[in-house]
Amino acid sequence: MSEVPVDITVIVGPGVVADPALLARIAGREFAALGVRGTLVHARDASHLLSLVRDGAVVIPGPEAEVRALIGRPLGAVVWVDTHRTDGVEPGEGASHLHGRGLSGLSWGIRHALHRLRHTPLRVPYGPSRDQWGDLYVPEGVPRPPVVALVHGGYWRSIWAADLMEALCADLAGRGFAVWNLEYRRPDTHGWHATTADVATGLATLHALRPRTPRSAPARDGHRDDDPGPDAGIGLDLDRVAVAGHSAGAQLALRAVADGARAALAVSLAGVLDLVEGERRWLGSGAVAAAMGGPAPGERPSGGADVHGAGSPLLRVPIGVSQLVVQGASDDLDLIDFGRRYAEAAGRAGDDVTYLELPGDHFDVITPTTSIWRAAAEAIAAALT
Structure with a gap:
């Protein structure tokens, strides 16, 4: 039985310290390997990021306080990925938080988002x-x-x-x-x-x-x-x-x-x-x-x-x-x-x-x-x- 087509959006928050081309390569590799449609967007600020969030989104929030405040809000099935270790983060209802895995955390975040969209x-x-x-x-x-x-x-x-x-x-x-x-x-x-x-x-x-x-x-x-x-x-x-x-x-x-x-x-x-x-x-x-x-x-x-x-x-x-x-x-x-x-x-x-x-x-x-x-x-x- 064929899987239902899935779209995954990766959102990179302002201030994230990472090479944009490398992030795009990581995301593109995962999209291709998983057979999903995907896009990667760089958010200008917290308001822009909030407008992009939807179920199945993978967000690298970065350091800015306004963006990080969104992690605890009930925004649906969002996967938050902190490249640094950040113990004790409480994501909002329905969301997940992965952390401390470096840039490879983006790969795991995309896989996790796809799984949550396809399985209950x-x-x-x-x-x-x-x-x-x-x-x-x-x-x-x-x-x-x-x-x-x-x-x-x-x-x-x-x-x-x-x-x-x-x-x-x-x-x-x-x-x-x-x-x-x-x-x-x-x-x-x-x-x-x-x-x-x-x-x-x-x-x-x-x-x-x-x-x-x-x-x-x-x-x-x-x-x-x-x-x-x-x-x-x-x-x-x-x-x-x-x-x-x-x-x-x-x-x-x-x-x-x-x-x-x-x-x-x-x-x-x-x-x-x-x-x-x-x-x-x-x-x-x-x-x-x-x-x-x-x-x-x-x-x-x-x-x-x-x-x-x-x-x-x-x-x-x-x-x-x-x-x-x-x-x-x-x-x-x-x-x-x-x-x-x-x-x-x-x-x-x-x-x-x-x-x-x-x-x-x-x-x-x-x-x-x-x-x-x-x-x-x-x-x-x-x-x-």
Whole structure:
């Protein structure tokens, strides 16, 4: 079935520090790759920018106070993209805010805007924080579909969010899976224990859902906050659940399963599966130590059993659940090493483990058009059959 044509407008606010030709190239590349019509406009001032805003707009607001004041207004399904890290920004109702990803944030913003225009998941909060929710996708015409719960990565840093997994959500739903895309508080702003507790609670919330039949028309803000009340004809097969994480999200996913989260399959997509060596090797410029409260560079790794022992998937085997470990052959060499050693250790401990290493990089494992993701999706489907 062909997608409905979509127009996306990228608006660059006054005072944005970036080469205009480079911004145009980034936007044009994304428009072409996604097959959408798009335009890029430079706003003269706040009034001009406001006149350009519409649902699906992607806005780089820049530094001017009048423009930034618009972020909190209810202007519809706008995606605000700050190239700098800007914690604590509260976008208006229906809007999203991505930040801290540099100019590549524009690419992610365009992808996020397109996804919100084309898909309407059911958003279910599981706590009071703005980062405690899951988006539920239910495939059309599939009674009691199996479920894939997705935990995004980003080296446990809050500049990365659940939008990373949206392309997989659409792909998996198209394959007949229900999908639970989990957001959670990250340790750089809330602490390690908040993160692990959120993933556990978010996965438990999945098993309490009784989704209603999805509406055919997208909601204005790209998701629905319906009451996931009594079942209205579409249930989930909660005996067939795969918990899948990407990168740091794989560590969180496998740790949650080891802690007792209900799953028939645990999936690592380019996972950070050895926290002890990850800290010693200063993986991700010290991402492990930063997330877990570890040492400064050159100091002895904390390596405490309470933290690393509980959190590192390599130290938790066997977990007693079938596992699929997917690794791109051109990814970070340390991640390849972690994946291989984890699969060997889990198998030696008695777990049922499939190790899948194919050509691809760190993001190819979550890109629907790649051969490595297609192989992973087929393996997930086979395991949940």
